[in-house]
């Protein structure tokens with residue numbers, strides 16, 4: 001089974017649109033929505049949830065009031081001011097560092113796993129989808145990304161699927177590193193803007209660091225042909241071949257307005273034609289067909 005991450009360095013470049021539509025025209029594919037802070041693959045693919053799992057992404061201090069002598073040491077030591085004057089632990093402030101647990105003279109405190117999200121296993125228009133929902137304000141999305149990816153790989157193996165397409169997190173931080181780890185390749189969706197170039201350079205460094213082959217897709221290349229040429233030259237120097245140049249396409253806008261995959265809205269739009277070229281490259285370079 002092969003794993004292809006779709007990443008962009010930032011949101012709003014069409015990453016999810018590419019991931020969803022590529023999955024629609026590829027056989028035997030599992031999708032993993034690893035953009036867990038702002039998941040939206042489910043909006044395009046109308047998934048039907050088959051099963052779900054709880055995600056425990058945090059450990060919080062919990063007090064046994066019967067053992068507490070109210071000495072106040074934990075409140076004094078907590079660097080996050082997570083314990084109020086009455087000795088109550090405020091969950092939303094607790095970072096689970098464990099200092100209070102280690103220092104409590106009465107052994108009245110312990111760290112307890114805390115549910116911070118849900119993982120869903122769904123069937124959808126393109127086949128199967130693993131996606132997640134992080135509780136509002138919950139942290140540790142990198143850990144949830146790893147779980148979504150691992151569960152997607154396990155489920156794909158059970159179903160004998162040939163490819164996992166990972167809709168990665170934006171940025172270059174912990175969640176995107178978690179999205180990329182172990183991938184056989186990464187599709188870089190970029191736009192010819194100054195911020196797009198800056199993001200792409202950081203992503204290129206990341207791919208080089210992890211020795212993951214990257215493939216470039218320039219979205220809306222016609223908004224600035226000069227910067228498009230720059231992107232292509234830069235990526236050539238970094239050994240990132242160009243797989244597709246997609247023009248601004250009103251079919252994409254119309255499809256998104258209707259909440260439909262572009263291919264279902266217009267199978268012969270410029271976007272759809274370029275996507276078929278990407279599929280051919282994917283089959284040749286990654287799936288070895």
Ligand code: SF4
Pocket residue numbers: 063067068069070071072073074075087103104105106107108109
């Ligand atoms: S350190 Fe332990 S005994 Fe002292 S107030 Fe905190 S929980 Fe209670």
Ligand code: SF4
Pocket residue numbers: 060061077078079080081082083089093094095096097098099100101
């Ligand atoms: S675990 Fe750390 S952050 Fe949480 S209450 Fe104890 S000392 Fe404060």
